[in-house]
Amino acid sequence: MLDGGGRIFSALEALGLERWDFQVASTIDAARRALRQDPGAIGLVAFDGVHAWPQAELVMLLARSEVEWVALLEEGLLRSERVSPELLRNFNDFHSLPLDRDRIAMTLGHVHGKAALLPRGDSSALAGGGFGMTGRSECMRLIYRQIEKVLGVDAPVLIGGESGTGKELVARAIHQHSARASGPFVAMNCGAIAPSLIQSELFGYERGAFTGAAQRKIGNIEAANDGVLFLDEIGDLPLEMQANLLRFLQDRTITRVGSTERVKVNVRVIAATHVDLQRAVADGRFRQDLYYRLNVLGLTLPALRERREDIPLLAQTIFDEQRVHASPQVRGFSSAALHAMMDYDWPGNVRELINRVQRAMIMSENRLLSVADLGLPPVVDPVTPTLEEIRTNVEREVIETSLKKHGNNVSETARRLGVSRVTLYRMIDRLKIVL
Ligand SMILES: Nc1ncnc2c1ncn2[C@@H]1O[C@H](COP(=O)(O)OP(=O)(O)O)[C@@H](O)[C@H]1O
Ligand SMILES: [Mg+2]
Missing domain, CATH: 1.10.10.60 (Homeodomain-like)
Incomplete structure (x- = not known):
């Protein structure tokens, strides 16, 4: 329980709720430390009307842990402007003051039951993702469920989504959690290799296959044997290479450049694209048969602006990870910065969020990162009066x-x-x- 004055905590203790084991913290920092040691199940936040919680820091606390949060507050406070609706949205339940033994026992039982009922996959998602991903929005939970399904099957996977939405992260997660985890993960960006070199990058070549081929080179498909080949920006694969890749997917053999020998290779292909491949098919830039082959299992990652509710958690996670590289005085985000992050459209998605937070943490001279530190456009807040x-x-x-x-x-x-x-x-x- 987070209680600045300790008055409401005393009242709670006086109720003698023996079933429950309470721990009190008077500051957000202390609460954070306590949660790190013992994640607990329910978090109570007391709004006593005297001690005001810094909003951004509180939102970050509410966002990060696997806790069901309950606000304890005067009913009047619910309607006042002192506690913003944005903050209140982060709570799972409310209890109006003064404390009432029966009502609080019921509230605690209710949210505790809810916490216990959360499927296991979900609670790991809350902790930062069983797949090393951060986000507990509905659309990310759907992605986690889709990944689960993809793990048990060995078919190709096609991952769509804008740049920076985590396509490569998902591909690596699929590799790491599938039966191929002990095999290699070979990544190749089809858009970053000159078209004339793609053939030998994919299939390798024999010594003397062409001028400069001084010795045999193993291609990426062969190098990924027993593992996963990740083909990034598959939409950039030249048409004749698409035919070769399709042939490999059909008969599972390759032929090195300059050879006639067919080599059997056991590889799972995961492809990613930020362009609409169906459109590319319609335009004749991508082979339809290859598209169907790759898209047996397809998943599309949401843009960050489609899951804004994950931004506080992501920002806090990045902040914690980058802590060691930050200016020593930096403690967190200002309320205005949080506002601006929630408001911004993030064309570069999670990658852009990481870059902005990282840069701000190194360059900032403030205690709390400001909108300017993040280089974001300021939000014109309609509720702040002139x-x-x-x-x-x-x-x-x-x-x-x-x-x-x-x-x-x-x-x-x-x-x-x-x-x-x-x-x-x-x-x-x-x-x-x-x-
Ligand atoms: N859901 C997420 N949780 C945590 N980090 C993420 C998430 N999505 C993306 N990232 C991070 O963002 C960066 C870009 O992700 P990446 O997989 O390379 O995106 P893409 O391949 O779609 O361009 C990486 O540092 C990655 O770890
Ligand atoms: Mg990428």
């Missing part, structure tokens, strides 16, 4: 209260507020105060 609006509100409140106190006597109110009667009348008019 100075002018704040002044107007304060003036109106002071004048209204004072008028009320003095029975709407303008002269007396003016005297008390230290302004002339005329000035006060002008202000009443401007602020549209009804007498």
